[in-house]
Amino acid sequence: MKRMQFIYFFVLSCCCVAYGSNLINVACNKLNSESLFLDESKSIVNQKNITKDKILYIIEKYQKVMNGKEYLFYPSKKTKKLVIIFNGANKGKYSQFTWWWDDKEEWANGISFLFLKDDDFTWYLGNNEHDFIQDYRAIIEFHINLCNISCDAVFTMGSSMGGYASIFYATLLKLKGACVINPQVNKASNINTRFGLHNAEDRWVDLDALLLSAKKIPYISLIYGQYKPDLLAAECLIDVLKQRASLFIVRTSSLSDHYITSYVYTKEFLLKELHYMDVADSFMDDKDNKKYIDVLEDERVD
Secondary structure (H helix, E strand, O other), X not given: OEEEEEEEEEEEOOEEXXXXXXXXXXXXXXXXXXXXXXXXXXXXXXXXXXXXXXXXXXXXXXXXEEOOEEEEEEOOOOOOEEEEEEOOOOOOOOOOOOOOOOOOOOOOOOEEEEEEOOOOOOOOOEOOOOEHHHHHHHHHHHHHHHHOOOHHHEEEEEEOHHHHHHHHHHHHXXXXXXXXXXXXXXXXXXXXXXXXHHHHHHHOOOHHHHXXXXXXXXXXXXXXXXXXXXXXXXXXHHHHHHHOOOEEEEEEEOOOOOOOHHHHOOHHHHHXXXXXXXXXXXXXXXXXXXXXXXOOOOEEXX
């Protein structure tokens, strides 16, 4: 068993309040109310043993290309929410695409999924020769329009490079929320690391500066471990979110490696995080004050 400490911080009107992941005395019942995301968690089918033939079928049918960028899109017949999943620095792969596969190919709960990757490892930004921001932005906006939903019904997810992109595009496009693990935040917290932030050259954008200057910022669920660059990045991000009086969730892991995703991410966990961000507006009253209080607890993760 791996030990993970789960901590919620919801910052409302410049107040920082700690919450436990086992929400016990929640005045806002919507935390445990029915929703698309919780309904989806009830219908989860284990796809760990998905066959190579099925993977080839998925790629052949659902992989598309726009602006020279390959991506996957799982369309719900009647989309109510869109989840965008950014791959990390893992060339030629789509994060979690087997997790969210539906053998009926209906995605009947109303959640569509868009899977993006950056095989050039430029943090989805591009470099001095190529501007990838407009390419990925076009793909995202096309599918938001295709789903006929508002930006307030769109969420992003990713770890490491994918976590950076999740926050960057959720902020740039004014999306609802971003669920991230160990994202790079700025160059200052990643000096002398193995991460290739330099690949983006002059197109690199520090997330702390972006969040401080943005008119609207997304709700953010942040999970980070004890690897020093991740700690520095998380501290910087949390400080900025406090300054912006934003609503966010923080979970810390005792693991000292950067790659903690396999110990943290499960479909059930992610769906709950998405649910919390989806109902986050109910945490605010007309005067932007907190409406409830809870307790702090720990959980264990296999």
